[in-house]
Amino acid sequence: MAALGWLTPRxxxxxxxxxxxxxxxxxxxxxxSQTIEALEAQELTAPAVEREFPVAGDERAAAFFDxxxxxxxxxxIFHFGRGLYKRKFFQRRxxxxxxxxxxxxRLAGVEDPEHMQDVRESALSIVQGHRVxxxxxxxxxxxxxxxxxxxxxxxxxxAQAHLDAxxxxxxxxxxxxxxxxxIARRLGLTGALGTVAESVDGVxxxxxxxxxxxxxxxxxxxxxxxxxxxxxxxxCAAYSDSHNDIPMLSLVGHPYAINxxxxxxxxxxxxxxxxxxxxxxxxxxxxxxxxxxxxxxxxGGTAAAVALHRRRR
Numbered sequence: 210m211a212a213l214g215w216l217t218p219r220x221x222x223x224x225x226x227x228x229x230x231x232x233x234x235x236x237x238x239x240x241x242s243q244t245i246e247a248l249e250a251q252e253l254t255a256p257a258v259e260r261e262f263p264v265a266g267d268e269r270a271a272a273f274f275d276x277x278x279x280x281x282x283x284x285x286i287f288h289f290g291r292g293l294y295k296r297k298f299f300q301r302r303x304x305x306x307x308x309x310x311x312x313x314x315r316l317a318g319v320e321d322p323e324h325m326q327d328v329r330e331s332a333l334s335i336v337q338g339h340r341v342x343x344x345x346x347x348x349x350x351x352x353x354x355x356x357x358x359x360x361x362x363x364x365x366x367x368a369q370a371h372l373d374a375x376x377x378x379x380x381x382x383x384x385x386x387x388x389x390x391x392i393a394r395r396l397g398l399t400g401a402l403g404t405v406a407e408s409v410d411g412v413x414x415x416x417x418x419x420x421x422x423x424x425x426x427x428x429x430x431x432x433x434x435x436x437x438x439x440x441x442x443x444x445c446a447a448y449s450d451s452h453n454d455i456p457m458l459s460l461v462g463h464p465y466a467i468n469x470x471x472x473x474x475x476x477x478x479x480x481x482x483x484x485x486x487x488x489x490x491x492x493x494x495x496x497x498x499x500x501x502x503x504x505x506x507x508x509g510g511t512a513a514a515v516a517l518h519r520r521r522r
């Protein structure tokens with residue numbers, strides 16, 4: 210029988226069993242790796258599922274909204290000036306200038322630095338010597354008269370979505386902070402960042418504190434507020450119509466171009482930012498004219514200029 214031992218199956222040694230186990234494990238690992246790669250390939254080719262946004266309960270996220278042409282049609286400071294004229298804060302000559310600048314702003318759909326600087330200087334001279342409390346009270350009336358009906362419903366819904374998710378929502382604008390605060394409160398928003406006019410003992414001096422909250426200054430304001438509030442800017446959203454606000458939009462993880470001017474639209478498309486356009490008329494391809502709004506504003510500004518010219522004659 211001993212001679213036939215080689216025909217009898219023998220138990221492998223421990224070393225042999227270890228080798229076998231190792232080889233089996235290696236083979237299984239190779240197959241599992243192939244399976245994982247195949248699943249990953251399927252995920253890459255499958256249509257992406259967009260994550261729900263804004264994220265409910267994310268207390269480190271907030272939203273920042275530009276005001277003029279983003280939340281509201283036209284510029285807040287122009288509407289405010291119109292209300293002050295009605296209350297005889299200044300003369301018809303200044304009204305014609307306000308009307309023309311508003312018409313240009315609505316027609317071109319962009320902010321002209323010289324126009325905006327002129328308007329700011331006019332507004333500062335108009336309010337100089339008046340009490341802050343007086344202008345705040347008048348601002349409430351002006352909102353009802355000239356601004357409430359000019360809020361874009363689409364943008365208002367975006368802001369409400371953030372509020373419903375438990376997030377804070379701030380206006381960020383070059384408009385006077387008092388005006389911006391009134392609008393924010395009326396819309397149920399958290400608050401506003403705006404240009405601060407100097408006051409002493411509650412009376413406007415006719416000067417600014419620092420510079421207008423415009424362009425890069427908006428980004429710095431948002432950065433400072435985020436630090437004070439403990440926000441994570443990568444989880445925040447910002448909304449604007451103007452290429453001047455690209456610094457602010459670039460700060461956040463969720464930038465939106467709302468009713469964008471030509472430069473912002475191009476920039477947003479290059480970076481795959483989300484776009485929303487709530488204007489009633491499509492912008493002309495090259496110059497960007499909101500049809501109904503632009504023509505109406507131009508007609509209003511022209512009428513004011515013609516009326517003034519006739520009176521002078």
